[in-house]
Amino acid sequence: MILEKLTVGTFQENCYILGDEASGTGVLVDPGDEAVRIALAVEQTGLEIEKILLTHAHIDHVGAVAALIDEYGCPVLAHRESEQLLEQLPTQALMMGLRFGKVPELDGYIEDEEELEVGNLTLRALYTPGHAPGHLAFYLESEGVLLSGDALFAGSVGRTDLPGGDAGQLMRSIRERLLVLPDTTVVHPGHGPQTTIGNERSYNPFLQQGGGIL
DSSP states (O other): OEEEEEEETTTTEEEEEEEETTTTEEEEEOOOSOHHHHHHHHHHHTOEEEEEEOSOOOHHHHTTHHHHHHHHOOOEEEOGGGHHHHHTHHHHHHHTTOOOOOOOOOSEEOOTTOEEEETTEEEEEEEOOSSSTTOEEEEEGGGTEEEEETTEETTEEOOOOSTTOOHHHHHHHIIIIITTSOTTOEEEESBSOOEEHHHHHHHOGGGSTTOOOO
C-alpha cells in the first residue's frame, strides 16, 4: 500500500494519496488546495489516479478538486448529503472572506458500508455525520488504517458550530462507528498528526466522561 499525506492550504488540511503498488492504481482523498503540488506528489508515486473521494465538502477539503478533475479526468465521489455543501461553497468562502472558483460536481454517491476497490485494496465507507452532513470515514481493514476526515483527531474531535453540524450526532458517530474498530487501527485525520483508535479511546478528553465538544 502507498499512503502519502500532504498538508495543504491556509487551513493546513491533510490530503491523502492512497494506492495499490501491485496494480499501480490510486485515489485522492480530500484534495483541499495546492492542486499542482498534489499532482507532482502523485507523479512521484507513479500511481494512476482513478477517482477522487471526499470525506465531506467543507471548503478546506475540496478546493483543489476542480483542477484535479481536469488533470486526471476521474470521477468525484462522496455521500449524497455532501451535495448540499458543494452547492454552498461560494457562501462558505464568503463567510471566511475568501472567493471560490469552479464548484465541482459529484459523479456518483457513496453509501454507508459501501466497499470501494482501489486495485487490491478495499476501502469501507463509514457514515459518520455530525461535523458535516454526509461525512464519511474510509476504513482499510486489511491495513489497519482509517481515514477519519474531520470526525476524529488526535486529542480532539470535529467542530460542530458550522452549518449542518450536530454535536450529539458527531459523538454517536465516533462511538458507534469509529471506536468499535480495533485499538491498533491507525487514524489518519483531516488535520493534524496521526493517532490510533486505542489512544483516542483512552486519552482523548472529548471522549471521556463529561468531556466537552467544540
